[in-house]
Amino acid sequence: MAQLGRLESVLRAGHFAVCGEMGPPQGADKGAILKKCGNFRNVADAVNLTDNQTAIVRMSSVMSSVFAIEGGIEPIMQMTCRDRNRLAQQSDILGAYAAGVRNVLCLSGDYMSFGNHPDAKGVFDLDSVQLIHTVAEMNAGRFLSGDEMKSPPRMFIGGAANPFAPPMELRVMRLAKKVAVGAHFIQTQPVFDFPRFERWLSLVRDQGLDKKVFILAGVMPVRSVKALLHMRDNVPGMTVADEYIKRMEAASDPKEEGVAICVEMMKRLAQTPGISGVHIMPVMWESITPRLVQEAGLLPRPEPPAETSDAAIKDAAA
Amino acid sequence: MSAFTKKFAAFVERHPTLYKMVLLAENAVKKPALNCQSCGQCVLSYNAFTCPMRCPKQLRNGPCGGTRENGRCEVYPEKDCIWFLINERATKLGREKKLLKFHKPVDRRLQGTSAWINMWAGRIEGMSWSKDLEEKDVQPGGSKRDTKS
Numbered sequence: 378m379a380q381l382g383r384l385e386s387v388l389r390a391g392h393f394a395v396c397g398e399m400g401p402p403q404g405a406d407k408g409a410i411l412k413k414c415g416n417f418r419n420v421a422d423a424v425n426l427t428d429n430q431t432a433i434v435r436m437s438s439v440m441s442s443v444f445a446i447e448g449g450i451e452p453i454m455q456m457t458c459r460d461r462n463r464l465a466q467q468s469d470i471l472g473a474y475a476a477g478v479r480n481v482l483c484l485s486g487d488y489m490s491f492g493n494h495p496d497a498k499g500v501f502d503l504d505s506v507q508l509i510h511t512v513a514e515m516n517a518g519r520f521l522s523g524d525e526m527k528s529p530p531r532m533f534i535g536g537a538a539n540p541f542a543p544p545m546e547l548r549v550m551r552l553a554k555k556v557a558v559g560a561h562f563i564q565t566q567p568v569f570d571f572p573r574f575e576r577w578l579s580l581v582r583d584q585g586l587d588k589k590v591f592i593l594a595g596v597m598p599v600r601s602v603k604a605l606l607h608m609r610d611n612v613p614g615m616t617v618a619d620e621y622i623k624r625m626e627a628a629s630d631p632k633e634e635g636v637a638i639c640v641e642m643m644k645r646l647a648q649t650p651g652i653s654g655v656h657i658m659p660v661m662w663e664s665i666t667p668r669l670v671q672e673a674g675l676l677p678r679p680e681p682p683a684e685t686s687d688a689a690i691k692d693a694a695a
Numbered sequence: 696m697s698a699f700t701k702k703f704a705a706f707v708e709r710h711p712t713l714y715k716m717v718l719l720a721e722n723a724v725k726k727p728a729l730n731c732q733s734c735g736q737c738v739l740s741y742n743a744f745t746c747p748m749r750c751p752k753q754l755r756n757g758p759c760g761g762t763r764e765n766g767r768c769e770v771y772p773e774k775d776c777i778w779f780l781i782n783e784r785a786t787k788l789g790r791e792k793k794l795l796k797f798h799k800p801v802d803r804r805l806q807g808t809s810a811w812i813n814m815w816a817g818r819i820e821g822m823s824w825s826k827d828l829e830e831k832d833v834q835p836g837g838s839k840r841d842t843k844s
Contacts, residue, residue, distance in 0.1 A: 458752075463800060485752050485759045488770045499752070506756035507800045521800065539760030544782045550794055551757035558797055566760060613761040613769035 382479030383451045384423035385533040386681035388562065388591045393647050394654030395675055396453065396564065396593055397421035397666050401436035407444050410436075414448030416663040420670050421450070422678060423480055425564075425656070428455040432492025439469050443476045453535060454478050457486030462502035463511065463521055470515060474530035482535035482564065483508040506554050509536050513559025536560040538592075540577035541570060542614030549580045556590045563590050564656045567597035568642055569608065569617040578651055587651035594646045597658045598639040598665050601631050636665065636672070643673035696817045704816035718809045735805030735813055740822040741793045741832075743784035750777045755798040789826055796832045 387394050397417045402409035417424045426445055428438035435441075442452035454473055456466060470481060485505045489497045503511060511521045518529040536555040540548060552563065568574045574594070581587055599605050602625035609617040621638055628634035639657075646652050655673075659666050670676055696704075707713050725731035729739065732748035738755060739746060747755050751770040758778030761769030766779040785791045805813060813819045823829060 485754060488751060488761075490770055501752045501754075502803070503800050504752070504754045504756050505759075506797065510797070510799075537760065542758070542760055542762040543764065543766060544762075544779060546791070547758060547778060547782045547794070550791075553795065554756055554797055613763045616764070 380479075381681075382423070382533050383681050384453065384480055385561070387422045387679055388653055390679065390681070392679045393675065394423075394591070394593060395421045395670055395678065396423050396425060396654065396656040397663070398425040398427065398656065398658045398660075399663055400427045400430055400660075401438065401441035403433070403435050405436070410441055410444045411448040413663050414445055414450050416666050418449050419678060420667045420676070421657070422654075423451040423453050425453045425455055425482060425658075428457045428484070428486070429460060429492070430455075430487065432459065432487045432489050432494065432497075434493060439473050439478075442473060442478045446477050451480070452478055453480040453482050455482045455484060456508065457484045458501050458503050458505060458508055459486030459489065459499050462500050466503065466508060467511065467515065467520060470512060470530060470532065474532060479531075480533045480535060481512060482537065483512065483560075484537055505536060506551070506558060509534055509555055509560050510558040516559075533561050534559055535562045535564060537565070538563050539566045539614050540568075540574050541566055541616045545577055545580065548577060549584065549586070552581060552586055552590075553584060556586055560590055562593060562653075564593045565595045566615060567595040567608075567658055568646070569597075569605070569615075569621055571618070571642070571645065573616060575649075578649070582651050591653040592651060593654040593656040594649075594652050595656045595658055596639050596642050596646070596669075597660065598662060598669060599625070599635040600662060601635075602626050636668065639669055640672045643669065643675070647673070647675070696815055696821060700815035701817055704812050707812055708816070714809070714812065717812060721809050721811050733807050734801060735808040735810050736802060736819040737810040737814070737822070738798055740824060741796050741798070742781045743788055743790050743793070745777065745781045745784055747777055747781065753801075754778070755801070757794070792827050793823070795828060 384394060384396070399413045424445060426438045426441040429435055438455050442454040445452040456469065461469065483505050489495055489499050512532050512534050514521060515529060516531055518525055520526060538548060538552050542548065555563070602622060605617055605622055605625055608615050624638065625631055625634055643655050646655055657666055657669060707717055722731065729744070729746050730749055731746060734748050751768065752759055758776055762776040762779055763769060763772065766776055768774045768776045785794055810819065814821045823832070
């Protein structure tokens with residue numbers, strides 16, 4: 378008997394999925410992760426553990442994912458191509474799977490110049506599409522070299538998509554490539570520009586990609602108009618509709634308004650054809666997650682079967 | 696590549712001076728005009744004759760999520776995102792379909808070698824002049840891998 382990941386079983390059963398996200402600590406304290414896990418337990422089906430996000434050194438996403446399991450949540454281990462070559466990536470995937478990690482999100486990675494070691498050498502041996510291909514090969518029992526392995530992992534493979542950066546047609550092309558080489562699910566940048574998101578999604582639907590891969594739309598609760606302006610002006614590839622900036626400016630209690638905007642977006646996405654779930658990115662505000670999920674009407678979370686037979690897993694993989 | 700080009704490539708590779716001359720000729724064409732990064736496994740014909748290795752992250756399969764609204768690179772705001780350029784040129788040349796090809800991981804051993812000789816030797820996939828994807832360009836797994844159902 379093998380265990381199918383919670384996220385995968387929730388999605389395959391046709392439920393609307395909820396993912397969270399947390400950053401590992403900038404220190405060697407495992408307790409920091411266990412504490413944050415409390416914000417997501419029974420609230421999110423799985424939680425992203427970021428891999429040195431914005432190129433700032435933190436505890437490794439592999440070990441943080443293992444600690445998250447200890448903390449009672451299912452991790453989605455992020456893996457960038459910035460810090461590891463193909464050998465390290467494959468060996469980390471084997472180790473993580475052996476420790477119980479079932480989901481991996483394959484990313485290129487933020488460039489070193491954005492972080493706290495701008496003098497570092499970037500690896501970028503593979504790109505994110507090639508990394509998805511690599512994990513798919515490993516699932517099939519082969520290393521990237523073509524050598525066969527005895528006990529292959531069975532990762533649920535994720536990729537990212539940014540619907541908001543130009544040129545839009547190329548965004549859809551890249552998504553199609555990720556699907557073709559074996560991505561199972563896709564997480565997007567936070568949606569603050571629904572019309573643009575809709576345009577992207579209609580191109581995705583035209584190609585039938587939403588039928589081939591689970592698309593989890595990103596949302597982000599913001600606490601101030603400053604945070605929103607930062608997203609618009611300083612995060613390359615992000616767009617924010619003026620409507621939300623005006624609302625945040627006018628609000629007497631910006632925190633409440635931020636929650637209201639986020640919940641509205643979650644409800645809207647849950648009604649959008651082609652969207653299989655939401656991915657909540659509460660940067661430095663993890664404690665708000667239970668309230669968001671509750672108010673969006675997505676609680677209680679479906680309980681996946683505790684054990685899945687190997688035959689069922691084979692069916693799911695076919 | 697044909698048996699003749701393979702023989703020719705092997706001949707050139709046995710003669711270092713000749714190899715250097717071919718490499719010099721190749722670089723004379725590619726470096727000034729295309730800002731060639733000498734990866735030794737050219738994918739120009741798939742990317743509207745614009746080299747994706749110029750991307751700071753060397754992304755060969757499409758742009759990262761950081762392309763700015765004005766089409767500039769997230770790392771070097773004064774430069775164009777190379778994939779933004781590739782898309783523009785591909786549209787102009789009618790070569791958009793070529794962008795769909797999945798490019799396998801780079802063979803780092805070929806860095807600094809001649810892509811022309813590697814092509815003649817059959818070591819890398821050759822240039823592809825047609826505007827459509829050919830049979831050999833179809834992704835591994837391809838449409839067979841319908842992951843959701």
